[in-house]
Amino acid sequence: MLRIEGVYLQPASTAHQAAVLIEPHAGWLEVQDAVTGTVLWQGTDYHADELLPGLPLRLGFADGSCFETSNTSQLPSKLKHHAKLSQIERSTVLALLAIVLIPLLCLWTYFRGIPALAYSLVPHVPAAVVASIDEQSLFTLDKTLLEASKLPIAEQTRLREQWLKDFNQAGSLQVPVKAIEFRDAPEVGANAFALPGGTIVVTDQIVELLKDQPDALLAVLLHELGHVQYQHGLKTIAQSAANAVVLAVVLGDLGSLQEVVVGTATTMVQASFSRDFELQADTFSTQALKQLGKSPNAFADALKAIVKSHDVDPNDEKGMLKYFSSHPAIAERIKNASN
Template sequence: MTSARQLSVAYFDGLTARAQPVLMWVEPGMLQLSGAGLIRQVPLNKVQWSERTRHGARMAHFADGGTIQAVNPADWDSWLDHHDLGAPLSVRAHQSWRWTMLATTVLLMVAVMGYWWGLPLAARLLAPLVPQTVSQQIGKATLQTMDEQWLKPSQLPFQEQAHWRALLSKAIAQGLEGTEIDTGTRAASRQPAIQLQFRQAHIGPNAFALPDGNIVITDDLIALLHDREDVLIGVVGHETGHITGRHGLRGLIQAGLLGAIGSLTFGDFSTVLASAPILMGQLAYSRDLEREADDAAITFMHRNHIRPSVMGVFFQRVKDASPRRGQATAPQADDASQPIGIAFSSHPADAERLAHFQSADLDGGLQEQPTPP
């Protein structure tokens, strides 16, 4: 380097491979080049400075194909910094391991927040926009897949099925009285009609709701609660909450958005929607959706004049009927007899849920229920 303001560099005219030694300096707004038989001026805003790397060549490019290249990289970097022509902040940041670690940490935090809060919020906002015909198609395809793979026709006598269907349908009508579904408003037109389906299955005493409004009740659940109609109504109220809250569709939208993000990243959209019935069959509701359904069940039971605390009978009986697991837990991936995740027992019957039901009892207007056996 010849002076604080001038730097020795190699100049290439873009026509030949011969390097010409020149001096480079800056005057207001202009880059000056001077050498044997060469005097050139280039506006600084027309010069493309190469990105600074640890071991890469230091270069700058001109619009006509000309190039200058550093003779001494350290002098080049010092000269650029002296004239405030160094690498922009973004370049310096990604060349710094500290900035890289910070950016990685922030990216991970954004990804986690997007997964835990962004996706559920997006699903909540998008679900009401989905036509009911789509929900019906998804529910129909899901039930058909389940019937082919996991479920069998109910073994309950026809008269018994008719008895439970009449009882529960009346409870549903009363539990939804005054709601959008009952009043026939425009919003209600986007809500599915609730229907009851009975099936035999190897998933134990269970019930689950589908986006098209079908509630599937297993024979084992009827056997478990045949003497406690009030508790069975509470279970159906919980599943009704999943339907009115469009939880199945919201869960499917979340899974679809997650799949779409993966598809954008890895470039495969082919199976995002094609796997909807399988996704529905193995999708467990989040704790927030379970709490929403519990709240809906409480309102449902109040309207049927039933104390919500009787749900303790269901939790206890399911626990007693599941000695291998000790409690009603979500199906495990390697448990072939428990393939369905969208069920009332998707989450543990923990003290929080029991306390919530027990605290929801009202002093008046509710039936006195027999002491649980």
């Protein structure tokens, strides 16, 4: 039989006395004086405050008196049901929270946590590794898409020196440009791209296309300098590597991990930067142009000329080569770069 020791409090009074709560038969409660056994209250009409683990149990009676105990290991039969319900209620809330929060947490981890972690590793990649990524990338490109430049050496040198001079004037270079390489690229056409380690590759075709618009050509170079400055290439590699590791762990797909280890350089050349990275490089270019006292519209001019040379629809994100097929449609980027 239920028997709980506690105190009995008189109605509208602070007076209390040691008492015992018993349940002679289911649903019927009696509070007796602990010493004399006198019945202080009896009946079925009682209520309990919400039952919280670790807190005293307080039973209130219709006449305003109540019984309090910190021993909640046993409960009157009516309250057992109540306690079970509130426990279920609590666990339902927890389960619903988990249903909502766990996917959110996964999404956050995937889109913010992993990139943030990956980006934080970038400064710690040894310089020798960074340099070898550029060497491998250029080696692969030279084997496939690129040929030796047909620009006279003197012209290459003149352009390179002019751009490096402009680069130094345009802003504080945290990550120096490693090299500016010229290549003939009949298949690629008018294009320029930054390799992860800071090598900028410029095609003969873009030099030819913009030969009468030196500021527009400079704007393209400054865009690539933006990618170098913000280390977009290394960040992209780090993120895809981190994602591959996560996929390998979550899905047990070790193939994707192997691909990252073996194919980083080639993946890098083919992969385009994210929309955010492109827009950041675009902004870098227009701001650097302003610092150099040139029209920020030079970048939009360059984009328009490149689009025209490739005979593509500026609103079409597909079917265009890497430089301008990167996520933001070229029309949007021209609009952003035109002030």
